[in-house]
Amino acid sequence: MNDLQELLRDLQNPAIVLELGGLLICLGLAWWITRMLGRSFAGHSILLGRRIVDGVLFPALGLVFTSLLKLGLLKIQHVPVLKVAVPVLVSLLLIRLMARVLASAFPDSSGARAIERIVSWMAWGLAVLWITGWISPVLDELDGIQISWGKTHITVLHVLQVVLTSGLVLVLSLWMSAALEQRVLRHAVADLSMRRVLANAVRALLMVLGALFALSTLGVDLTALSVLGGALGVGLGFGLQKLAANYVSGFVILLERSLRIGDYVRVDGFEGTVSDIKTRYTLLRANNGIESVVPNELLITQRVENLSLENSRMLLTCHFWVGLEADAVQVQAVLVQAALGAPRVLPDPGPSAVLHEVTPQGLHFVLNFWMDDPSSGQAPVRSGVNLAVLSALRSVNIGLGQTPQEVVMRR
Secondary structure (H helix, E strand, O other): OOHHHHHHHHHOOOOHHHHHHHHHHHHHHHHHHHHHHHHHOOOOEOOOEOOOOOOOHHHHHHHHHHHHHHHHHOOOOOOHHHHHHHHHHHHHHHHHHHHHHHHHHOOOOHHHHHHHHHHHHHHHHHHHHHHHOOHHHHHHHHHHOEEEEOOEEEEHHHHHHHHHHHHHHHHHHHHHHHHHHHHHHHHHOOOHHHHHHHHHHHHHHHHHHHHHHHHHHOOOOOOHHHHHHHHHHHHHHHOOHHHHHHHHHHHHHHHHOOOOOOOEEEEOOEEEEEEEEOOOEEEEEOOOOOEEEEEHHHHHHOOEEEOOOOOOEEEEEEEEEEOOOOOHHHHHHHHHHHHHOOOOEOOOOOOEEEEEEEEOOEEEEEEEEEEEOHHHOOHHHHHHHHHHHHHHHHHOOOOEOOOHHHHHHHO
């Protein structure tokens, strides 16, 4: 009689009522503890999830209580129901752990969701093999398949153990880094840019340490990594020097805080608000919604105009041509008064109008004025000033002249 037939026979035993009752009590106790802790802590976390039992804590507590019940009932009877419940809870725990950690570390990544689905299928497949008793023959078969690489011989089972153990350690490392960022850095570091660089550094350090720990526990010789490190250094020095420069520049920007998230800057003719600072590039979002990806090296080696460093004022200029018969002093006064009436034009320092040049086609005036909040856009302010000037000139019967370019085009 194989394990599956024995399991089906035990499930027909009337004594399973005791198991079912104990299992329901264990799950109910796990739900009650999770619910009480969910009330104590505001918001959601990896442990508690968004809907009380959506996190890691519920399947973890259920697994602990069910395992203790299984150990107790094994002394008096068979436990077929608990033999099914334990692998199901183990699979659910792994799936919840992977899903919640990846969602917290990479909230907008489609690759993280793909990894979550793969882990879910693998976890439920292992649970089915565990319940049916086929896991031992499958593991023996995988251990018998060898892969030869020079003088090294490894089995498929060993490869799977390395992958699964490394993945679990890396997930736990991501969990620790997310917990440090939410519980420690968010309260200890007020500056958003500094908090971002510290969170990235902690995450990278924990992932490297986790990978080294996983490889060492599986018997991988870490001395071979020194050769790989030397080769990687040579590659960075030649083929990856631009990539390395961008990463180093990203940490320099975050540490020096010359640019911060939320600053309004002008880089290479593109104006926008710094929406995010990555380790390799910086995202700028313009007022029209267009995002520009700027390599961090460009922000270090070229000129960057940070319009948010000193104040929120900006000087704008508009040009106007009127006829030669117009009174220049009157035109200056009309331009200044019209600009003062436009929205978002600052009265201090006030606008100024100067006669820039006198041409046979008309008088050329330059109107200078200051605006506030340049991140909200310059075009609406220019439009408001132009409309106000046009209305004011028409009200005093001053006609507009022709620009030299218009005269040339007509000729």
